[in-house]
Ligand SMILES: OC[C@H]1O[C@H](O[C@H]2O[C@H](CO)[C@@H](O)[C@H](O)[C@H]2O)[C@H](O)[C@@H](O)[C@@H]1O
C-alpha cells in the first residue's frame with residue numbers, strides 16, 4: 001500500500017519511509033531544559049535545545065505526555081487531552097516546537113494515552129456523579145470486583161486488584177494500571193469518537209506520529225484476558241484508516257509489551273493495516289543478557305525468529321526508556337539471573353523490571369556502552385534513544401518508582417547541571433550527584449570539549465548510520481560464527497528494493513555487522529558462503545579488511561567487547577559506489 005503524496009508540512013523533506021530511516025530520541029519535557037527558572041523543564045527549554053539534537057543526528061523527538069495531569073504517573077494520567085500542563089507552556093509553545101523541529105527536518109512523535117484517563121478527568125468525575133448521564137458509560141463499572149478475575153495485574157508493586165470501589169457511584173471501576181487511572185470503556189461509541197477527535201486534534205497541530213500507549217488493553221471480554229482482544233484490533237484498524245485518509249504520511253506506533261506473535265498483529269495486513277510501527281520488547285532484555293553472559297545464543301535465536309511484517313511497517317528497537325527495563329518478555333529463571341546481574345540492590349527493581357539507566361546498568365564501561373549502542377543501531381528496526389544516555393548519565397535509585405531515571409538533563413558543570421537557574425531545592429527532581437555520575441563531570445559541555453567522549457562517539461555513529469540507508473531499510477540475515485560470544489549478521493538491500501522504497505540513487509549495499517560479547521580478546525571464523533571472494537571495508541575508518549575466502553569464511557580478531565561494521569564489496573570495481 002502507498003501513502004500517495006501527502007501534503008508536506010513546511011520544512012520537512014518528502015520521504016514516505018521517514019519513520020524507517022529515522023533515529024528517535026525520547027525527551028521528557030519536564031527534565032530537559034527549564035527556560036524560566038521555575039525548576040521545571042518546559043517547551044521553550046526544549047526548543048532551545050533543538051540545535052543540539054540536530055547536531056547529534058536525531059531525526060524524531062518522542063515527547064511523552066505533556067497534557068494537563070495530576071502527575072501521579074509521569075503524565076500518563078491525563079486530566080485533559082487538549083491542554084498542555086501550564087508549567088510546560090502553552091499550546092502555542094507546543095506549536096512552535098513542532099514548527100521549529102520541522103524547520104530542521106526533524107519530526108515530532110507524541111503519546112496518545114487512550115486506555116485510561118486520570119481519575120481527575122472531567123469524564124470520570126461526571127461518570128461517578130451521574131451513572132445515567134452522558135458520561136455514565138465512559139468507564140468500565142461493575143457491581144462486583146469478581147469480573148475478569150484471571151486478568152493479570154501489571155503494577156504488581158502497588159496494586160492488589162484491577163478493580164477499585166468508588167464511594168460516590170457505589171460501584172467498582174476497572175483499571176489495568178494504577179487505581180487512579182480508570183480504564184475507558186471502548187464499548188461506548190461516544191468514547192471511540194472522543195478518542196478519534198483527540199488524535200485529530202494533535203495531528204491538526206502538526207505532529208508526525210502518535211505512540212499508542214498500552215494499546216493491548218483497550219477492550220475487556222469474559223472469554224479473553226483483556227490483552228489484544230479482537231475488538232482492540234478492529235478499533236486500531238479504524239483509527240489507522242482515519243489517519244491514512246485524513247493525515248497521510250503520519251504514523252502510529254504500538255506500545256504492546258507482548259510476545260512477537262501477538263505484537264505482529266498490531267501491524268495488521270497490507271489490506272487492513274493497523275500501526276506503522278511497534279516496539280520490539282523481546283530483543284531488548286536479550287541484549288542485556290548477552291552482555292553479561294558473554295553468550296550470543298539467546299539473542300541470535302530471537303533475531304533468527306523475527307517474524308515477517310508488512311513491507312510498509314517497521315519495528316522500534318530500544319535499550320532504555322522512561323519506564324523500567326521490563327523483564328516481562330523473559331522466563332522466570334532468566335529474569336532472576338538478570339536481577340542478579342543488574343538489580344543486586346532491591347531498590348533497583350520495580351514491578352517486573354529494573355529502574356536504572358543504561359550507563360549504571362553497564363557499570364559505566366565505555367566499551368560495553370558502545371557495543372550495546374552499536375548493536376541497537378544495527379538491528380532491523382528504528383532505534384529509540386533515551387535522553388542523557390548519549391553522555392552516559394547516571395540514575396538515582398533513592399527516588400520513587402521510575403523517577404530513578406527521569407532526573408534533569410546534565411548540560412554543564414554549572415548550578416543544577418545547567419538545567420535550570422532555580423534554587424536547587426525547587427527542582428522537580430534533583431540532579432544526579434553520585435560519585436561516578438556527578439553532573440560536575442558527566443555533562444554535555446564537558447563531553448563536547450573532549451573529542452573521544454561518548455557524546456562525540458554517539459554523534460559519529462549516528463551520522464555514519466545515516467549515510468547507509470541499508471540500516472533503516474534493508475534485510476537482516478544472521479550468519480554462522482564459530483565463537484559462542486560472537487554474533488554476526490548481514491544487513492543488505494538491493495538497488496531494486498531501494499528504488500521500490502522511494503530511493504533515487506544507487507544504495508545497493510551489504511554490511512556485515514559483528515559483535516563480540518566476550519570480556520577479553522577473541523578470534524572467530526565467520527561463515528559467509530554467499531559472499532565468497534568479496535572484499536570488506538571498515539565503515540568507520542575506511543580500512544580494507546581481509547577478503548572473504550573462496551570457501552566463504554573469514555577470520556576476525558576482536559578486542560574485549562568490540563564490534564565491526566564491514567561493508568562488503570567486489571574487490572576492484574564496486575568500491576565507493
Ligand atoms: O499509562 C500506564 C503506563 O503505560 C505505559 O506502560 C507501559 O509500561 C509499563 C511499565 O512501566 C509496562 O509494564 C506496560 O506493559 C506498558 O504498557 C507507559 O509507558 C508507562 O509509563 C505508564 O505508567
Ligand SMILES: [Ca+2]
Pocket residue numbers: 034035036037038039040041042087
Ligand atoms: Ca520552567
